[in-house]
Amino acid sequence: MGEAWIIDAVRTPRGRGKKDGALAGLHPQELMARALNAIKDRNHIDPRDVDDVVVGCVTAYGDQAMCIARMSVLAAEWPNDSTGVTINRFCGSGQQAVNFAAMGIKAGEQDLVVAGGVESMSRVPMDADRGGIDGHNPHLRQLHPLVPQGISADLIAAIEGFSREDCDRFALESQRRYARAHAEGRLKKSLIPVLDAGGRLLLDRDEHPRPTTMEGLGKLPSSFEQIGKYVQKGDTLSFDQKAQSRYTNVESIPHVHHAGNSSGIVDGASALLLASPEYAKAHGLKPRARVVATATAGDEPIIMLTAPVPASRRVLKKAGMTIRDIDLVEINEAFAAVPLKVMRDCEMDPETVNVNGGAIALGHPLGATGGMLIGTVLDELERQDKTTALVTMCIGGGMGVATIIERV
Ligand SMILES: CC(C)(COP(=O)(O)OP(=O)(O)OC[C@H]1O[C@@H](n2cnc3c(N)ncnc32)[C@H](O)[C@@H]1OP(=O)(O)O)[C@@H](O)C(=O)NCCC(=O)NCCS
Secondary structure (H helix, E strand, O other): OOOOEEEEEEEOOOEEOOOOOOOOOOOHHHHHHHHHHHHHHHHOOOHHHOOEEEEEOOOOOHHHOOOHHHHHHHHOOOOOOOOEEEEOEOEOHHHHHHHHHHHHHHOOOOOEEEEEEEEEOOOOOOOOOOOOOOOOOHHHHHHOOOOOHHHHHHHHHHHHOOOHHHHHHHHHHHHHHHHHHHHOOOOOOOEOOEEOOOOOEEEOOOOOOOOOOHHHHHOOOEOOHHHHHOOOOOOOOOHHHHHHHHOOOOOOOOOOOEOOOEOOOEEEEEEEEEEOHHHHHHOOOOOOEEEEEEEEEEOOOOOOOOOHHHHHHHHHHHHOOOHHHOOEEEEOOOEOHHHHHHHHHOOOOHHHEOOOOOHHHHOOOHHHHHHHHHHHHHHHHHHHOOOEEEEEEEEOOOEEEEEEEEEO
């Protein structure tokens, strides 16, 4: 098996995913094209040499339909013979794009691949594709009475005993760490400014973070209490009752998650350049890291967001490592209860996890986030002069994805 090197990583700032967000005026193909051209220009690559462009995107509808990978390659004015493939592993799509790129290169099938993702949540909101909770398949609903992710997150908190205060304290720390990282310029390396078609600056810093206090968080209403009471057409049980029908020990679900301790709705794009050592050496590309191992894992789909635990264990086993061999960890902060559980179950030191904040402060542009996390942790490994990082994300339907990278 060959090696896959990470040559570079870029990301756009995350714009607020609302109509007045700074990136809301930009078509998602254009957003992705900005990331593609930034990675191309920074590394002086000839796009004709790129074997493929792998793009994660979750809600492939409207502006994001029509294989956004290929459309973005064309929008970036790359040559017609450049190809693109769009993949959907829900929230893990961008990370999976990087993992697939690494697999193609390790297998010797490809030499140079760009991988990342894009999501314009302002223009194509979650569920715009009208998949509902389960694609409206009555048989599946009988087998697995799925619930919205916020209910799953509240269920984790109920089972693990994470209080609203625990979740708020985690959220406050995410905001604090982001603020420190921003003030110290730690996020600059990957971050590219986004300009409009006329060359005017749209955004050069993340738009979602906000000054936060425990008192302010304490005042926010629960986001999922009402949804928990909702009974879907044709069902007899509410979402809360469905969750309790599988987790019979849970007498009630305290709805601890809200706008301040859940991942923010934002727009953004990411792109990483991966190469085989042979190609990199022949073309003067300096590696920043190598992909040591990748893994996915599934878990029970109603609680849904717990699979970063088995995915992390599996990737560590594949790499022949333990958590003590890992210097830094990124766990996507989909909801506060997720990283709290993953850190606890995998015995991770919180001081090494999401050291520059996460999606609670910064936002989670679904398909783009995985690429962003890998770039962010690579920047931080270099800043701290450390070696090894593990990145993991929870995923819809009860999946997890994990990647271990090591500086070269
Ligand atoms: C939780 C959720 C429903 C909240 O949505 P929302 O109400 O539109 O959230 P907003 O960011 O607009 O925040 C609403 C209000 O809360 C308050 N607020 C948010 N964060 C705050 C903070 N850190 N401190 C104080 N107040 C805060 C503000 O008053 C804000 O209103 P404003 O922006 O007008 O000032 C949404 O963020 C969500 O669904 N997140 C999860 C997304 C998801 O499922 N992703 C996939 C998961 S794997």
